[in-house]
Amino acid sequence: MTVELFIFYIFSIVTVASSVMVISSKNPVHSVLFLILAFFNAAGLFILIGVEFLAMVLVVVYVGAVAVLFMFVVMMLDINFVELREGFLQYLPIGALIGVILLVELILVGTSWAVSSGTDLAVQAAGINATPTGIPNTKALGMLIYTNYFYLFQSAGLILLVSIIGAITLTLRERVGVRRQNISRQVNRKPSETVQLVKVKSGEGI
C-alpha cells in the first residue's frame, strides 16, 4: 500500500508540475513536450486504479496522435508566440473567474456524488457491476464491443472509412507536368541509347 501511495504521489506531482510548465514555459515546443509528459503520468495514474484500457488509449491517442499533431502545428506554423503573449495578463481576471467557477462546480459534483454513490438505484437495479472482478477491463470491454455492440462497432469503422475517402476526394490533386522517377526504366537504359559521342571541331558548336 505504501509503495502504491508513493508511486501515486510521484505520478500526480509530476502531472501537476508538468501541467503548470505547459502553460508557463516560454518555448511552445517545450510546452508540447511537457504536455506529453503530463499525458504519460496521467496514464500511470489510470494504471494505478486498474483501468489499463484507458491508460493505453490515453497514450496511443493523446500522445501518439494529438500531441504529435500539436508538435507539427507548432513547428510548421510561423507564429510569433512572444507577440501572442503580449497582453496576456489583461485576461487574467476573466480567466481566474472561469477557473473559480469550474472549481466550485467540480466541488459540488464531487460532494453530491460522494453522498449518493452508495444508493445509485439505476445501476443497482440493472445489476450492472461497473468494476467486474476476475477479468481485466480491456477484456470486459472487448466482450461487449464484439458481441452486443458489434453492429455499432462496424458502423464506426465504416464512418472512418468514409471520412478517409472524403478527405482524399477533396484534397488529392493530380499535378500535371511532374517528372516522376521510373526505376525500371532507369535501370533498363543502355549506354548505347543515351550516350552519344561527338567529335567537335574547334571553333564550331554542335
Add this chain to the structure above:
Amino acid sequence: MTDGLALNLTPLLPEIVLFLAALALLVVGAFKDKEGARIVTVLAVISLILAALLTLALSRTTVLAMGGHFVEDGFAAFFKMLIFLGAAGSLIVANGYMRDAGIERFEYPVLALFSTLGMSMMVSANSLLALYMALELTSLPLYVMAAFNRDTVRSSEAGLKYFILGALASGMLLYGCSLVYGFNGSLMFGELGRALSVDGRLPVGTVVGIVFILAGLAFKLGAVPFHMWTPDVYEGSPTPVSTFFASAPKIAAMGLLIRVLMQPFGHHVVEWQQVVILISVLSMLLGAFAAIGQTNIKRLMAYSSIGHIGYAFVGLSAGTEKGVVAVLVYMAIYVVMTVGTFACILKMRRDGRYIETIADLAGLSASRPMMAACFAIFMFSLAGIPPLAGFFGKLYVFMAAVDAGYLWLALFGALTSVVGAYYYLRIVKIIYFDDPAAAFDNTPHPALNAVSVIAAALILFFIVVPGPVTRAAGSAAASLVTPASGAANVPAPASRVTALR
C-alpha cells in the same frame, strides 16, 4: 438483448449488399482510370436495384438483429424501397452533368452508395446509438458530395456550410440522446417504449431530450427553424448532388423521425405534438412565401422542399396510424416528383453550359414540347393540382389532420399551398406563354429523358392505380404502430386534443 446474439444476418442482406458493393467499387474505380466513373455508376445503380429487390424479398415480419440495434419490419422495408429507388434515380441522372462539368470521378457513386447504406441503416435503427451512427454515416458522404466541385467557390462554400451546421445538429441530437438515456436508463427503442408507457407527464429531462432529438432530425430534413442551410447548399452544390439531397436523405430522416416519435415516445404524443405542429406551420409558411422571389430554379426547389416537409409534418402531427400512412404516401410521391423535376433541371443546358435561372425557361414549349410537358406536370403536381399525384399526397395528410381534430392545421396547409401554387404556376406560365428564349442544347444523355418521362408518367397515372402505394404504406405503418406501442397508442385522438387545450 440476448435474442440477437446469435448472428442473424438475413435481415441485413440489403445493407450487406450495399456495403460489399461500395467496397468493391472503390477498388474497381481505383484501377480503372478514365472510364472508371461511368462503370462504377452503372454498377452502383445495379447494386441499389439488387438491394431493393432483396428488401422486397425479405419477409414482412418484424425481426430484430444485431443485439437488438437493428430492426427489419414493413415500415423499414417501405422506406428502404423509396431510398434505394430515389438514390438510384439521382445516380442515373448524375453522370452526364458530372462529365460535362469535368468532375466525373468514381468517388461520387461510391460516396453515394455509402450514404445510401447509412440511410437504410437509419430507417432500421432500433436504438439511440444505432440512430446516431447511421445518421453520421449518411451525413459524412453528403458533406463531401456537396463540396464535390471543389475548385469552385460556391460548391466549397456549400460543403462547408452544410458540414458546420450539420455538426451542430449532430451535437444537439447527441445531447438529446444522452438526456433520454440518462433519464430512462436504456438506449433501445423497445425498452424505452416499455419504460415510457406509463400515463402522466414525463420527466422534464426526457421531454427536453425528445425536443433536442427532434431538432437534430428536423435539421437533416431542412424543416423551418433549422432550414438555413438548405437554399445555399442546393444552389451551391452541383445539380446532381442537389437531386440526391432532395430525394433519399429526406426520406430516410423522415422515416427515422417517425420511428423515434411513434415507437419509444408513441405513448406521449402530447409531449412532441406541439413541436411538430409548430415546425409544420413555420415550414409551410416559409416554403410558400420565401420561394416567390427566387430567380434560381435550384433555390426555388430548396424552398419548395422546405414547404413539402411542412406538409408531411401535418400528417405526422396527427400522431395516429392514419397520419403515418399519409406521411408515407406523401414521401413516396414527393421523391418521384423531386427526382423528375431535377432531371428536367439537368436538361437546362445552353451552348454547353448548365443554366439555372427561371427566366431561361421562357418559351420552352416551342422548342422542347416534351420537356415542357414534363416540367409542367411536375409543377402542377408540386402545387397540388387535383388529378396529379401531388394532390393526393396533400389530401391524405390533411385528412389525417382533420381526423385527429386539427381542422385548423389542414385549412392552414390548404391556404399556404394556394400561395405556393403561385410560384409553381408562374414557371408553367413562363414555359408556355413567354416569348421564347434561345433553345436549349439537345441532351446527349438519354438517361435524363427516360427518368423525367417515367417520373412524369408515374405522377400522371397515380390517380388510376393509387392502390399499391397506399396499401404498402398502410401495412408499413401498421407494422410500426402495432407491435411495440400499439396497445399504448390506443387513447383516442380526441382525448389527446382535450389534453392539449
